[in-house]
Amino acid sequence: MVKIKDIADAAGVSTATVSRVLANKPHVRTEVKERVMQVVQKMNYRRNRVAQNLRSNTSKIIALIVSDIENPFFQRVSRAVDDTAFEHGYSVMLCNTGEDSTKEEASLNLLRDENVAGVILSPTQQALDNFRNDIDFHMPVVIIDRHVDNLDIDNVIIDNVQAARILTSHLIEHGYQRIGGIFGRGSTTGRERHEGFMQALKDHNIKPATDLIKFTDPKEEDGYSMTMKLLQNPNRPEGILTSNSLLAAGALLAIRESKLVIPDDIAMVSFDNPTWAKLVDPALTVLEQPTYEIGRTAAELLIKRIQDPTRSNRQVVLKTKLIIRQSC
């Protein structure tokens, strides 16, 4: 392995000079600079980032901790974070927690130990509860998807209450009154969407049917089983709202298996706009989150904070969009 000393010797300068050249620091004669660069090229030198990191205490890696890598929402976010990071010369480490707070804590610790430059996190509910105003992550952190109010920290979210209200109202205004709702449990997201859902019912003077409201793990199989329960209800719902695309997939499956026709027998709307929402028949009416924007904003916020740790924290609330298709 060729190291900085080898370059220094070959170029007839000191390691300090080579280091300056590599870091593009001033106070080096262009002539010397060029000579060094030539040697670097010729000897195929690559700087050891580990040593660099240890000595200068800086790294060009940011991390993204997501609760479910198989959720299309986080996939788009990852993509955006990846793009943005790359543009700024950073690389991304992706960690999946599966909503497991133990794994989340392990990841957070590891990342600190690895001295990453910062992390973007969608925290588990448990973590959120444990965060107190005096928590010290020991590194720049921006939180996405989940709402934090007890913490002074950069935060990128959407207005879930308002969004759920819009989506639910759409259902109601199309004449559906008995509405079932399936929400993710274990996150502020699910709770806030539930709240907006309730508000919409109230707005229209509809008494919520509590037996039609379910909280569950936000996974496809749970969407399926919960929908089955709703459909087996003697007084089954006229419409269903799901709080993410995984639940929607399960719900759709259950509806189809029950030989029900959308939207005639039952209407359906969901949060999130996965690829398949426009492919199913009838196409699914959804409340789209600006996933790419969320990732990009979070990454930009993080990188700005890395560059200036004293900068004041901000909460960015992004706009959502109701996409009306045929399912309601």
Place this chain on the structure above:
Amino acid sequence: MVKIKDIADAAGVSTATVSRVLANKPHVRTEVKERVMQVVQKMNYRRNRVAQNLRSNTSKIIALIVSDIENPFFQRVSRAVDDTAFEHGYSVMLCNTGEDSTKEEASLNLLRDENVAGVILSPTQQALDNFRNDIDFHMPVVIIDRHVDNLDIDNVIIDNVQAARILTSHLIEHGYQRIGGIFGRGSTTGRERHEGFMQALKDHNIKPATDLIKFTDPKEEDGYSMTMKLLQNPNRPEGILTSNSLLAAGALLAIRESKLVIPDDIAMVSFDNPTWAKLVDPALTVLEQPTYEIGRTAAELLIKRIQDPTRSNRQVVLKTKLIIRQSC
């Protein structure tokens, strides 16, 4: 920041002893060990992985380089790699190349500079062409999804030719003769699937309609436009095969927009089994790859190689499955 020296002082031992305790090395009295552990706990010490890495030249991070993070195939693979790595005490760094060989090379270099323990890679075509038998990645590498024959390296793949043959034959045996095929360009995968496609036609004495065979970027929009072209053909195909789920999504959209009915007007089959394949109507007949198994096998192979670099390389060919639904 509390460092190993602080622990040593507080526990009344040397840094070497602390290091041994932390690494669970033998030759430490249990009594001393316990004392050290207590101090570690009390002082909330965390080992600096960067220093550890620099000194011992080992890291507990593996990387996964994928060509398209938004392809459901790679998502399942990521998930599997993540799970497997975690089980073995490794963390995963995910890099997206977007089929851009420049970015791929940059990632590979970065990973080397960061001294990661190893890499799982689905190489771009260009990289594959450049790899020669004497290439040195400077770290353990296992290649997935793409077939490498000019290289002695660990490799996890499926038999694409055979799989495409099965899938195409299914179409043919259901009475479809004029068959269109849309394949990803820029990867061995697309070419091999094309080859199997052609073999199936030949098996059944069907003359391939070259104007119905397209190579394109394996993205949804390209699937859409290529299918549109196929459908505008005066003698349009009776059936279409797409070589991944993104292309299938685009194709489906094009077919629907053209007011054609599947499978009566046109049949359709595809590689890969994304969530939505069973949700669309009619449900899509697909050739499923063992995505999770691919990821797990690759990660296990990589970790074994990290532990024993002299181990002989192997190529693992995983079985695929034809899932017959209603689109053909």
Place this chain on the structure above:
DNA sequence: CTGAAAGCGCTAACAT
């Protein structure tokens, strides 16, 4: 503008 030298925090010979 350039070089000498001191370490970043840790591990691993080599002693004892």
Place this chain on the structure above:
DNA sequence: ATGTTAGCGCTTTCAG
């Protein structure tokens, strides 16, 4: 069984 010591490869004062 434990301690001493010499670095891993790099950056960064401090001198000159």
